Each structure stands twice: as structure tokens, then as C-alpha cells.
Amino acid sequence: MMGAVSLIGGGPGPADLLTVRAARRLAQADVVCFDRLGPTEELRELSPHAELIDVGKLPGYHRVPQEAINALLIDHARAGRQVARLKGGDPFVFGRGGEEVNALTAAGISVEIIPGISSAISVPQSVGIPVTHRGISHTFTVMSGHVPASEDQLRHLAGLDTTLVVLMGMGTLGHTIAGLLRHGLSPDTPAAIIERGFRASQRTTRAPLRDLVLEAHRRGCASPAVIVVGEVVHAMPQWVAAMDPQLPVPEPDLDCQMTQHATHASARGIV
Template identity: 65%
Template sequence: MHGVAAFGSAHLRGHTVIVCGRAGAARRAVARYRSAGADVLTAVVPSELALLGPSLRRASLVVGVDDGDPGWDVLPAVAREQRTLLLTEEPAAEHGHVTLVGGGPGEADLLTVAGRRALAAADVVYYDRLGPGRVVADLAPGAELIDVGKTPGHHKVPQETIQAMMVESALAGHAVVRLKGGDPFVFGRGGEEVAACLAAEVPVTTIPGISSSVAVPGTVGIPVTHRGVSKMFTVASGHVPFSDDELEHLAGLGGTLVILMGVGTLAQTIAGLRRHGMDPATPAAVVERGYSAEQRSTVARLDKLALAAAEAKCASPAVIVIGDVVAVGNDWKHLTAEFGGAARSLEDVHA
């Protein structure tokens, strides 16, 4: 168990905490308790306990880090004698490594249990603009937090620099977490970061995350697949305009088309899809800022979507969904009347 969480980090200011364990093994515990406001004293070897004297008697908490030294077996007796709460913690990693963590679509409670564990054990966290960045300080108490997030058209830290920083931190012996929105391997450049670690012989693991390509449409009742409607979905990046060949293939795939980072190229995408034969009455939607208090969706038939998105001033981050599944989660008859023209009813979609 992590002692800060167990003891209550909001109440540690003004308290003395004694962390027992070899310096390297205890570094995460020391950082966490100091970040929570505690006055942290350390005993690196069991014989140093006697040197703490009065400090041990006034300590609110003793933390034993399991560094393999059998001398720490005295801690339960010491804690009972001093009437002090004793907590035990796992040691910090002995060797540097990198963990890529998928943060999901934004809400902290959508982060996986494995992702939370990796953050709690991190020495350094490199985090993005998307994902649970707002609460990363709570998820990784005591870790060094480095914002390397990108915004459309602005990469304040180039990707190559991010990779070099991660490798350098790991080679210095730190437990490094690269926290990304969604899933690391869905337009997250996770493959490049893994390759950089492997090239530097840095151990690297990946913890998957919930991709916004599936989760965000689901928040407004749009399933990317639906029995009798769509048996496949394609996820594409609209950050760079599609080529004419790509648009031809996308128009002919069928099923559901999900486009990430595509608001800026939406008009061109729609024009290309229609040019290559996609039905102008195809249901479509733009879902902005998924899983936030500002989430909003704009729904129209394909040939009206660019205008509807422009009038609504749709902006990134957003997920674009094109396909008959959009009608599954919306009152399509009402929407087609509002945006003009006849379109397939939900009954027609299921036919």
C-alpha cells in the first residue's frame, strides 16, 4: 500500500514521518511524503534508528520500505513502543525503465488500475495535454512532472526531444512514465517512443488506455459497430489532409468511419468522400471535448456537416463519426428535418 494515500496526504503538513530503508529503495516514499507536506526523516540502515531519538518519539508515522535488510524486522516492535503508526511499502525500482501509459479519453476514473500503479511508482512523468493531466500531481505524488503536451499547430517540445528526455531520465536510474491521452498506439506515437527506448537499451513496457475513437462517440449513444447496421469501423487521422487515393478507399470501405484530429480538414474530407461516391445523406457527427463538462455534439447528414460544424464553431479536440451508426443514437428524423433534405430513417438503416 502507498502510505500517503493510506494516511491521508491532506493531513501531513506539520507531521513528522520517518522513512526506513536504503536510499535508492526508499526514494519514492521520501518524495511522496515530502510532497504531501511532511517533515521527512530517514534511516538508511537499521542502526540509524537509535540516532533519531526524540524525533522517533514525536513521529506521526513510520514507513518501512522492504529493501531486503532483515534488520528492519525490529520496526513493528519500535512502532508499538513509541505508539506510532507503521506502514510498509514496496521498494522503488533499482534500475531505470520507461512505462508508456494510456490515460484514456480524459477523466481520471477511466485510467486503468495498472496505469494508476505505474504513476504512483514514478520518479518522472512526461504528460500530454489530453488525458488525465489535471490530476497527474495527485496520481504521481512526489514525481517530477514535465508537461510536453502538443496543441494543434504547436509542438512546444519536439517528439525527438521528448524521446531523448525519457531515455536520459531512465538511464539516470529513474522510473519514467510517459502519460498519453487515449491509447499509446492509437495516433499517440507510442511506437516511436518504444523504438527510442529499445535503441538505447532502456527497458520499456506499455499499459493500454481507452481510445477516444470508441469511447467518445459512445458518450452520445453512437456505437461504432451495431448489429445489422455496421460490422466494421475504420479509425483515421485527419491531422494532415487525406490524399485523393485515401479518400477513394475510405469512401468505398463501408461500415463506420471515425476521424480523429480532423476538424481543420473536415470540409475537404467531406468533399472528397462525396466525390468518390459516398451517399450525401449518410448520418454524421462531430463530438467535441469528450468526457468534459464542455462536451458537445453536432449531428447532420454528410452533405450538411461541414456547414453545421462551421456554424457551431466546432474545434479540437473532437471525434468525427460518419456512418449509419450515428442514426442509432440520435433522433434522425428530427435532425434531417432541421438540416434539410430527405435521409434514411432508422428503419431504413436497419433494413
């Protein structure tokens, strides 16, 4: 009997940010093929009877090529197993979910797609940065920094009145920022880097766009990280307090002279 595959968005990390349907499919799975981001620490509890297979990619190193992941999913489903393919965030936001759906459907495998909360929205939100807000920004644009943007792309992005969110962008940060500045985006535009979203070591670095690369280097910012460029970054102090009355309104971060504000919320893992 043929099995099936559930393509699951694991959200930004914590298991309690999974959808109910995602948690149900993980509990029912015979096999879970999982990436390095998402609720991996709780995976044994979420899938107590499943075989767990780590197919996660590291920056610049894909130890299990995409073609091999596709073949693995197909082989397990053809063996009659219920397969959960667990990805961080949402499977269709730079997650290669479409490639896996194409391979599975071409092989005659039934696929269920379960959306997840994208880190593009949730990680900035976790530190009080909304990607849109009336009177500040009515659009947001999400881009992948995995491959350097072209000059035409950078010119287009610099001309948009939008919040720019960059995923997988630390390796190309200098290229992206230089291009935005070169094509006319104001050097004073507020920007932020949120590292290791929703983990105990989460950290936020903020600076004007002109100083972001220098500040990231000084603080040793590294992947995984979400980069936000836009006026919404300035709204952070008041909204952190509004999100949780137990948290103090942030004071200036003396360790980061270019950063205008920083949150100090150790109970939420925000530094």
C-alpha cells in the same frame, strides 16, 4: 542503476477510466511526461511524488519536438528514475508510441507498454453512438485527419461499408468530406462531431454528410473532436436512454436545424 519507462495510455480523460495498472505505475513514478489529453487535471493526485513535465502538443504547434521528448525519457531513465510517459487514449493509436519505444529500446532502456481506452471508440460511445452494431455496421475504420488524405485513400474509404471515425480531423474536415462525397458516399449519410469528449463542455453536432462542414462552421466546432460518419449515428436517441435510465430520450435540437437529435444530459457533461 538504470531506470525504466512505462508508456501509458491515459484513456479519453477521466481518471477513473485509467486501467488499474496505469494508475499503479503513475503512483510509483518519479517523473511523469504527459500530453495535453488524458487525465491531466487529476495528475497531481495520481502521481503525488513525481516531477510533472508537460510535453503536450497543440494543433499545428509542437512546443516540445518528438526528438526532444525521446531524449527526455532516455535521460531520466538513465539517471535511475521510474518514468511514466502518459498519453491520451491509447499510445499506439496515432500517439507516436511506436517512435518512443524504438528510441528507448535503441538506448537500452526497459519499456513497459500499458494500453489505454481509445477516444475513437469511447467518445462516440459516451453519447450513445456505437462504432459497430448488428444490422447497421459490422466494421469500423479509424483514420487520422492530421494530414489531408490522398485521393486514393478517400476513394477507398468512400467505397467501404463501414463506420468511419476520424481523429485530429477538424483542420482537414472540408477536405475529407468533399473527398468522400466526390467519390460516391451518399450526401445523406449521418455524421457527427463530438467535441471535448468526457469534459464538462462536451458537445455533439450532427448533420447529414453534405451539411456537416457548414454546420461545424456555424457552431464553431474545434479540436479536440472525434468525427463519426455512418448509419450508427442515427441510433443515438434510443441508446442514450438505454445507457442511463435517468436520462430523457433526446428531443430535436432547435438550435441546430440540420441536427436530427441532440442529447441533453448536463449531469454527464453532454450537450
